[in-house]
Amino acid sequence: MMNDGNEIVTTLTKLFWATDHHDWEGLRRTFAGQVLLDYTATLGGEPRICAPGEVVDGWRPAFEALDAHQHLVANHMVEIADEEATATASFIATHQFQDETWTLGGDYHFRLHKCEGNWRVAAMRMVPVWQTGPVDLVTKALEVAAS
Numbered sequence: 001m002m003n004d005g006n007e008i009v010t011t012l013t014k015l016f017w018a019t020d021h022h023d024w025e026g027l028r029r030t031f032a033g034q035v036l037l038d039y040t041a042t043l044g045g046e047p048r049i050c051a052p053g054e055v056v057d058g059w060r061p062a063f064e065a066l067d068a069h070q071h072l073v074a075n076h077m078v079e080i081a082d083e084e085a086t087a088t089a090s091f092i093a094t095h096q097f098q099d100e101t102w103t104l105g106g107d108y109h110f111r112l113h114k115c116e117g118n119w120r121v122a123a124m125r126m127v128p129v130w131q132t133g134p135v136d137l138v139t140k141a142l143e144v145a146a147s
Contacts, residue, residue, distance in 0.1 A: 004119070005078045008085055008112055011119045016071040016091075024060055028052040031121050032113050038125035042104070042135075047125070065141035068096040073108065083114040091126075097141040104131035 011030055018026035031052035038047035050058070063069055075090040092105040106129035113122045134140070 004080050004085070004114075008078050008080070008087055008119045009076045011112065011121065012073060012076065012087060012089060012108075012110060015121060016073050019059065019063060020070055022060075022064065024056045027059070028056050031055060032115055035121060036111075036123035038123070041126060041128055061145070062138050062142060065145035066095050066097050066138065067141075068094075070094050085112040085114075085119065086110065087112065095137055097137050098144075100134055100137055100140075102131065102133035102135060102137040104128045106130070 014026060015030040018024070018030065029052075033051070035050050035052060035055055036047055037050055037055065040047060070093070072092045073089045076087055077089070078085060078087045087110040089108050089110070090105070091108055092103065094101060094103045107127045109123075109125045109127065110121055111123035112119045114120075
């Protein structure tokens, strides 16, 4: 039996594994009933509160349009208080499309809730520290997919 800290790391690993393997139902199951997404450091705008299905519907077209992508997440730091937890993890995300590669790295900050015995992501904020390659690569892939 895993302890809560290990279960939280497993949930976070499943989130990125499911994304990279296009397991959209598995991805949906990693989220709590409402998720606060904050990608403002790369996308601008404001953080958004979404249902799990909305997250999947938002991410799926982008990741399916790319030729390849991989998220590596490590150095998890977890703090637990009863049925609530926070976690931070370092990441490197690589995206490929038509012989171009956009890679970025930094940290993710998560808030999780224990829902019916399982840890689920209730909030995630990406804080990029570095990147290389064309920042608009995902937009290019989506434009080609739409044409």
